[in-house]
Amino acid sequence: MKRIALLGMPNTGKSTLFNRMTGASARVGNWPGITVELLAGKILLGGDMVEIVDLPGIYDLHGFSDDEQVVRHFLHDNVPDIALVVLNATQIERQLSLLLQLKQLNLNMVVLLNMADEARKYGITIDTARMSEALGIPIFLLSAKYGTGYGEAMQAVTRALRYTTPGLAENLRDQLKPDGQIEAEMAHVLQHSVQVPARLPDNLTNQLDHLMLHPWLGLPIFFGIMYLLFQAIFLFGQPLQTGVNDLFSWLREAAITPLLASLPAVLQGLLLDGVYNGVATVAAFVPLIVLFFLFMAIVEDTGYLSRAAFLMDALMGRMGLDGRSFVMLLMGFGCNVPALMGTRVMRSRPLRLLSMLVIPFSLCSARLQVFVFITAALFSPKAAPLVLFSLYLFSFASAILTALLFKRYFPNTEPFVLELPPYRFPTLRQMVLRGWHEVSHFIHRATKFIVTGVILVWLLTHLPPSAAPASAGTLAGMIGAWLHPLFAPIGITSELTIALIFGFVAKEIVIGALAVIYGLGGQALSHTLALQLDWVQAYSFMLFTLIYTPCLATVATLRSESKRISFMLFSIGWSLALAWLASFMFYQGAKVLGY
Amino acid sequence: MHSTSLSTLHTGETATIVAIHADEALHQRLLAMGFRTGKRVELIRRARFSGPLQVRIGTTDILLRKIEAEKITVHRA
Numbered sequence: 069m070k071r072i073a074l075l076g077m078p079n080t081g082k083s084t085l086f087n088r089m090t091g092a093s094a095r096v097g098n099w100p101g102i103t104v105e106l107l108a109g110k111i112l113l114g115g116d117m118v119e120i121v122d123l124p125g126i127y128d129l130h131g132f133s134d135d136e137q138v139v140r141h142f143l144h145d146n147v148p149d150i151a152l153v154v155l156n157a158t159q160i161e162r163q164l165s166l167l168l169q170l171k172q173l174n175l176n177m178v179v180l181l182n183m184a185d186e187a188r189k190y191g192i193t194i195d196t197a198r199m200s201e202a203l204g205i206p207i208f209l210l211s212a213k214y215g216t217g218y219g220e221a222m223q224a225v226t227r228a229l230r231y232t233t234p235g236l237a238e239n240l241r242d243q244l245k246p247d248g249q250i251e252a253e254m255a256h257v258l259q260h261s262v263q264v265p266a267r268l269p270d271n272l273t274n275q276l277d278h279l280m281l282h283p284w285l286g287l288p289i290f291f292g293i294m295y296l297l298f299q300a301i302f303l304f305g306q307p308l309q310t311g312v313n314d315l316f317s318w319l320r321e322a323a324i325t326p327l328l329a330s331l332p333a334v335l336q337g338l339l340l341d342g343v344y345n346g347v348a349t350v351a352a353f354v355p356l357i358v359l360f361f362l363f364m365a366i367v368e369d370t371g372y373l374s375r376a377a378f379l380m381d382a383l384m385g386r387m388g389l390d391g392r393s394f395v396m397l398l399m400g401f402g403c404n405v406p407a408l409m410g411t412r413v414m415r416s417r418p419l420r421l422l423s424m425l426v427i428p429f430s431l432c433s434a435r436l437q438v439f440v441f442i443t444a445a446l447f448s449p450k451a452a453p454l455v456l457f458s459l460y461l462f463s464f465a466s467a468i469l470t471a472l473l474f475k476r477y478f479p480n481t482e483p484f485v486l487e488l489p490p491y492r493f494p495t496l497r498q499m500v501l502r503g504w505h506e507v508s509h510f511i512h513r514a515t516k517f518i519v520t521g522v523i524l525v526w527l528l529t530h531l532p533p534s535a536a537p538a539s540a541g542t543l544a545g546m547i548g549a550w551l552h553p554l555f556a557p558i559g560i561t562s563e564l565t566i567a568l569i570f571g572f573v574a575k576e577i578v579i580g581a582l583a584v585i586y587g588l589g590g591q592a593l594s595h596t597l598a599l600q601l602d603w604v605q606a607y608s609f610m611l612f613t614l615i616y617t618p619c620l621a622t623v624a625t626l627r628s629e630s631k632r633i634s635f636m637l638f639s640i641g642w643s644l645a646l647a648w649l650a651s652f653m654f655y656q657g658a659k660v661l662g663y
Numbered sequence: 664m665h666s667t668s669l670s671t672l673h674t675g676e677t678a679t680i681v682a683i684h685a686d687e688a689l690h691q692r693l694l695a696m697g698f699r700t701g702k703r704v705e706l707i708r709r710a711r712f713s714g715p716l717q718v719r720i721g722t723t724d725i726l727l728r729k730i731e732a733e734k735i736t737v738h739r740a
């Protein structure tokens with residue numbers, strides 16, 4: 069099968085184009101370094117199946133960070149039949165250097181100048197015919213986001229598929245011409261084909277940045293936006309979650325219970341109180357998750373992440389990190405795994421490791437589910453969003469404390485040089501793709517972990533059969549009693565302890581596990597929790613949930629990205645210790661104060 | 664006309680790059696970002712607490728720390 073590879077600098081729209089070509093939902097975002105791994109999809113082009121490969125962005129063919137290594141290895145192992153080089157048309161003046169370097173590799177190339185829409189707005193004119201002639205490569209102007217020029221470009225790609233695949237030199241770097249020569253060539257090509265107005269029109273980006281990056285208002289605005297976002301999630305998401313929960317309870321009464329009535333009682337219990345209650349309670353979070361990721365998608369696509377890096381770099385620098393580490397913490401709000409992988413853009417290994425040590429403290433969407441459920445159950449509607457926001461602040465605080473404590477073991481002098489893209493806004497299509505992507509991810513995790521998790525919890529709380537369900541005589545009761553000395557000082561009951569143990573696998577299981585342990589779903593579970601716990605216990609439980617190991621997937625990623633088991637073990641050990649200490653100080657402190 | 668480092672520019676000031684004194688890796692990254700001798704660069708703003716600078720070269724905006732900006736020599740316009 070023929071293979072087409074997407075090459076280009078970061079943030080030029082390779083993944084957007086990949087999605088358009090293959091109908092896939094690769095992650096897109098207005099941040100250089102969203103894609104850090106190779107992703108392939110197959111499509112029918114000109115009557116043949118071809119494989120399209122989306123790659124991380126590269127700045128040049130000289131040095132390599134971990135994400136750029138992916139590209140180097142790819143090019144080394146398999147010469148693509150076509151290298152589809154994606155450049156940002158508005159930045160053609162500088163991005164041409166990468167094209168000229170790639171040209172020396174003798175690849176079969178087609179060049180796509182993307183973001184034609186923005187180039188037009190800026191008043192940049194590019195004579196693709198002349199440029200094509202000067203370089204001897206087919207060149208097309210298009211907008212991967214809106215689709216203009218796409219058809220023509222694909223026809224050219226189909227034509228180019230007929231050419232034979234060239235061989236690639238053994239050593240990529242040795243072939244490169246000196247920079248001076250490239251510079252002269254750039255000037256020559258640009259002179260005849262590209263016109264950039266001397267002064268760009270004062271655009272929306274400039275005006276917005278005036279406010280967003282304001283010396284004094286910038287940071288307050290950042291926290292203000294964050295607060296409003298979480299308030300919105302709570303305001304809209306929590307009722308949605310309750311609504312879906314009620315729907316599931318109704319479904320249980322109306323359809324599932326009668327359907328299973330003929331089964332033996334034990335099996336009924338397992339299926340209804342175990343699997344159905346557990347899974348339904350977790351599944352009720354789907355609308356909240358979709359809503360949350362829609363917000364995340366918008367924030368990521370606006371380009372605000374780079375602004376956050378600008379605002380926070382000075383502070384992060386003092387903690388041995390940089391602005392990009394902060395952006396990865398923000399990305400971790402969605403899921404810690406891609407955030408950990410996103411640190412591949414850092415070249416210095418100590419900086420990467422220190423960033424990876426703090427990212428797991430980022431309050432991910434799975435933990436958000438636990439907190440939304442518990443805060444809604446135990447706090448007044450007025451206090452609940454504030455409690456939620458305080459947990460985000462604790463998330464930052466844990467990261468900061470960790471960085472400060474360990475920065476001397478990870479010294480680095482990595483330069484901080486980052487591009488600041490213009491503000492953009494996702495199209496409806498992009499948002500739907502992202503929402504769908506997250507739902508399928510959730511369902512994948514659900515089928516993999518949650519069903520197994522809740523069945524295990526049910527077994528633990530119902531075996532041996534002689535003991536009353538969830539009583540001290542069951543396996544779960546015994547484990548709870550055994551861990552009691554550890555968890556009693558932080559106010560965590562034996563039911564909650566079992567939930568925490570399963571939470572190690574994935575945080576989505578925590579609420580599902582509680583549903584199974586109490587044999588109740590949705591609203592009924594909320595009421596019971598409110599009766600059984602006081603707010604201090606609940607907050608202590610949430611603190612512990614926030615700080616200790618996020619999930620097995622994160623642990624596996626820590627291991628694979630650091631390539632060191634010792635680092636992974638250290639991360640687990642430290643987060644457990646910190647979680648216990650934080651909960652202990654909070655719980656005992658609150659007790660001393662008389663709560 | 665005298666040369667100085669990029670980090671000394673005032674906000675809104677424009678200058679011409681005359682030299683880059685960075686190690687190989689940083690030098691290559693700066694080239695890719697558009698820092699080349701002869702190019703005009705404008706300082707857009709500085710972050711608080713001696714944070715990064717935002718500079719503009721042509722149509723690209725770049726953030727870089729002061730310590731990196733010191734490695735770039737410019738001629739004031």
Ligand SMILES: Nc1nc2c(ncn2[C@@H]2O[C@H](COP(=O)(O)OP(=O)(O)OP(=O)(O)O)[C@@H](O)[C@H]2O)c(=O)[nH]1
Pocket residue numbers: 077078079080081082083084085095096097098099100101102103104123124125126182183184185186210211212213214369492494
């Ligand atoms: N205006 C405009 N924006 C676009 C276009 N194509 C992509 N974008 C936006 O550019 C940003 C980067 O897009 P991606 O597809 O993630 O870029 P990428 O090249 O895959 O980036 P990396 O994975 O970081 O290397 C996103 O905000 C896109 O929505 C386009 O044709 N016009």
Ligand SMILES: [Mg+2]
Pocket residue numbers: 082083084095096102103123124
């Ligand atoms: Mg990408």
